[in-house]
Amino acid sequence: MKNILLIVCTFSFGLVTFSQNVEFKSSNFKSDKEGFKKAEAAIELGDTYFNKANTLLFGVKDYKGNFIYAKKQYELAQSFNPSNALLNFKIGVCLFNSSNPLSSSEYFFKAKELDTNCDPFLNYYLGRLAQLDSKFDEAIAFYVKFSTEYKKANEFTKFIDQRKKECENAKKLITNPLRVWVDNVTELNSDRDDITPTISVDGGEMLFSSKRKNDNTPDSIGEYDFEIYTTTLEKGNWLEPKKLIGDINTKVDDVVNTMSYDGTTLLMHRSINNQSDIFESKLVGANWTTPEKMNSNISNPKYNDRFACYNHTGYKIYFIRDNEEAENGFQAVYSGMESKLRRDYATTTFLDVLNSKFNEGPMYITIKGDVLYLASQGHGSMGGYDIFVSKFVQGQWTAPVNMGYPVNSVYDDFFYSPTVNGKFAYITSNRPGGKGGYDIYKVTYWGPDKTPIVSTEELLISSIIQPVNDNAIESKVDVTRKFLTVFKGNTIDLLNSQPVAATIDITDNASGKITETVNTNSATGKFLITLPSGKNYGIAVKANNYLFHSENFDLPDGGDDNIVSKTIQLKNVAVGNTITLTNIFFDLGKATLRIESNAELDRLVKLMNDAPKLKIEISGHTDNTGSASTNESLSQQRANAVVAYLLSKGIDTSRLSAKGYGSKKPISTNDTESGRQQNRRTEFKITSNS
Template sequence: MRKYLIVALFSVFCGSVFAQVIPGNYDKNVKRGKEHYDLEEYHQALPFFLEAWKVDTTDYKLAFNIATCYFKTKNELAAYPYLDNAKVGSKDPILKFYYARAFHLQHKFELAITLYREYQQTLDPEEPEYFEMHQYIANCKTGMELIKNPVKVKITNLGPVINSEYPDYAPVISADETELLFTSRRANTTGGGKDMEDGMFYEDIYQSNRIKDNEWTDPIDIGNGINTESHDACVALSPDGMELIMYRHSGTDGGDLYSSKEHGTVWENPKRLGTTINTPYWEPSASISADEKSIFFTSNRKGGLGGTDIYMVRMKDNGDYGPAILLGPSINTPKDEDAPFIHADGKTLYFSSKGHKSMGGYDIFYCTIDLETGEVLTPPQNIGYPINTADDDVFFVWSADGKRAYFSSIREGGYGDKDIYVLERETAKKAPTVLFKGQIVACEDKHPVTATIFVTDLSTQKIVGVFNSNSFTGKYTVSLPAGKNYGISVEASGYLFESKNINFPLEDGYIELVDTICMNKLKINTSIILHNVFFDVDKATLRPESVQELDKLVEIMRNNPNLKIELSGHTDSDGNDDHNMKLSDSRAKAVVDYLIAKGINPARLTWKGYGETKPIEPNDTPEHKQQNRRTEVKILSNE
């Protein structure tokens, strides 16, 4: 069970108890409530006190007990209506603190500061609580600053289709926002059980798909036994929507992170992430990077800087994760940090913290970070009001384009307890991200193809990501930081590979490319274009960026020893016809020479230059001319 989710973030569902109140019986309800109260079982005591309050609303002791129960269960605002009744007869100085907290959460910061100071004077200066009042006062001062300069955003409740009368929280989305997963403690929880600690239903994971704008399908259980009779919470979703990281409760203090991958329409059985990430301690939250090579997670393991700290692991070339890197004191503080989210831009990290300059409880902060090393490049900044409030603000995820964010909060007009909201910027700030998505199909019959997508940074020749299409639909989603020249290679068993080139400068901001990729079988007369084979201007000299693509062709030739191919060169219509013919022929031969140097039998290779004689587009625009300047592979035989 995610402790602060239940104990610190969410209000109590007062009807969820294990013993039954007795309607109209004041004495027995007070007696039973006091029995739980004296045992510090405030969740169980509260329903009895509330039932007794229906009979007598003048009992100041009862009002005090109700207020205390609400505070002990971290639902301070609900205590506010009972405070005036409680102070009629009670002289307990704790009432000053209760009032201060209620005013604080209502953003009445000056009133709260006055009462915090008055309550502080009743405390021993050596007590930890005395110093806590300094923190509360500092939170109020930060709140006053942030409210003077609010962030211009529109915040919308996702509505009754997604939200229920129960806690709904921890939303995660695919990069293209077509899929939403979230955690809820609603009555149809798997097994129907309730947690003995707080009387609420166990957490389950639910799934919904976007119809349009902010309209979503009815949430359904994620299926395939992912949800158990205990706590199961979603914490992260890969950009392509096909890998879920989830939390499962284990033991009294611990909890681990698991991974489940989607195959077709079914989620596989979750597997516990390795011991680099999970420990005998508590690992409640995580986020996976767009290249799926880095995981940011939180843990309260020994050796950290505070209660819960943020760590990062990076995948090695063999697919294993390297050692956990504790992010430095720029991010982690002596207090708690949690709920990291790494944006698809590959550099902006969002997280929640109690230790940085916040309005109260957890506030959301952001900074830039080196995804390879974990080095913090810019200091964390508060994301601002009204996104942050004086209450806990956690679980905040952006769409890939940076226009919308999804988060959970208790706000006026909600449907009950925590609800899920969407935030939209009034002035869209485009994230420097490329979203490449679509469907992979067979050219012959258009049926979906299960393929692997390799993404290479052509400037470094390093593979920056390996992704898969959905085995049932053929759909794929790849999210990449902008500003690089990417070579895309799509590969599937029994097919020629297909290549794409994506090259957008950083300043272009968010780019979304939708493409249906048609895969050709290894059949005679089939041709493909080598989109990532490049030559020096007006020369037949292969540029270094061509190596990855040519090596893919070498691999196909080695795996299919009977395959014979023709390499053909093509130009646009600019320049002298004879020159273009010779240039295209020389470029085709340069590719053949590369393959021979890699050990391919020359008898399996032919080449020909076609100059400008076989255009695939009219030579009327720079873009069309660029497409006509190409190198092709044609299968001659495959006996």
């Protein structure tokens, strides 16, 4: 709104800068006398309507189409001379008193700029424009100026006082807005007047009246008559309105007023030859019957009767009425009947408490009958028609109270049709933002103030903060892999391969303990035992008349290769035989016997004791790594160490000799590690057995 006025002001300022008031004088239009005459005639005819409309307006009467007719004539003159202040003012007045009052602003501002004194009522209408723009103090100042400067202003005191009161009301009401939304029901509205949205109590059906384009012939100013439309609410939206069929719509204005609470009858008014009367129609099946004019106490030919509604009992009809003599325009009245069969509506009663010094408008009484909604230009309006509420208390209606902003605005707001729970209502208004003319608006009440809540948070149970430490688990276990390997084989004579009965001692070299002793089969020489895998074992094989045999070996870890087979060849004790002492170990590069060698050495001691005639030579051998002298020296020292051990065990020195051969007598290749390992050895040779 503010922006619109700003644009208008700017536009007006532009005009003032470049134009001045051009009076309708023949001298001003010497070049177009014909045109001047036509313009002058149009103004004269327009003034006829204009003056009549003004008289009705300030007589609080229905000025009907007079302003519209006047405007049509004025616009002819305006096209001839757009720079006449008074003509601009008059067009402004015509527009202000239409359903689109804001459209008047450019003409009023232009008139003001052309000649601020063109008409004393210019201040009055500038005040009204300021009021529409919510500039209430500015509006009041214009009204005061009008009163001060216009000599006959006292004839309009009633209006000026009301306007000033409206401004004060507006200031208060806008400061304390209602908790509502007011939304244009765009799916129902047209660019022309759409009014009187009466709904069923469940809010699901609506009838309303509209001047939208229809099949009838528009009047001389291009306006169509009011017709009644119906629509249904589906999933929160109103379906496309359809014109009621049958005789309910005619070629004159047919304006629906209200439906009965059960939705089976409706009240409407029709205007025929400037005479409006109230009619009633009934719903039979899906169609409304031909409306019947109410009896003469309600539809009285002396009066204009409009906007009727039922009361909650159905025995009374409330409506508004005016006549030529009335000073305060349409007044609220009701008529009651004693019998619904006879429909004997009695003489009307004026509802004095509801009536003001200005026009009253449509009424609606709730289904409980305790609340009445009334539109009025008087009472505590904030501008134009406002909707008021009155309560039925102790048998009387209370003084109407403005429903408040933004249900009401500084524009016309009238007709109030609520849902049964009061959460929603539909009204008519020409406030800005609509589709054109009067529009239907939906009011949604938020209800009482809704209080947001805050809540607290706590930990009532300690274990949430510090859980009980109950997740101790069982401890680790020892992992041992005790795999067994099958150790099988046989003992045979080296020379003739015949089975030899022998005794085999198996020593766990890590512990030095004999873990198994097995006698081989005397017939086959076979043996079959199990040994724990993953260890190094020494075996010592003894048989009568055979040289004792020893060796060591590893049984691999794991259980995959679980069998090892061995054939043991035994040698007869004969001079010249040489036996490798496999289980004798020395520290690396030294001649120091390691303790693991004792078992083997002790077996040799036993052999020497078992065969007391036996004489032997202990020989040391190396691989070819290193110098020959070093190897010979080391092998001699190692042979000496073995002899020393045997001597320490009581073997006579005459039976023993020691010889270091270095690498001179290899038994395998020195080119591989395994070969070199075999070459690094200690042997004994039988030199005598007699």
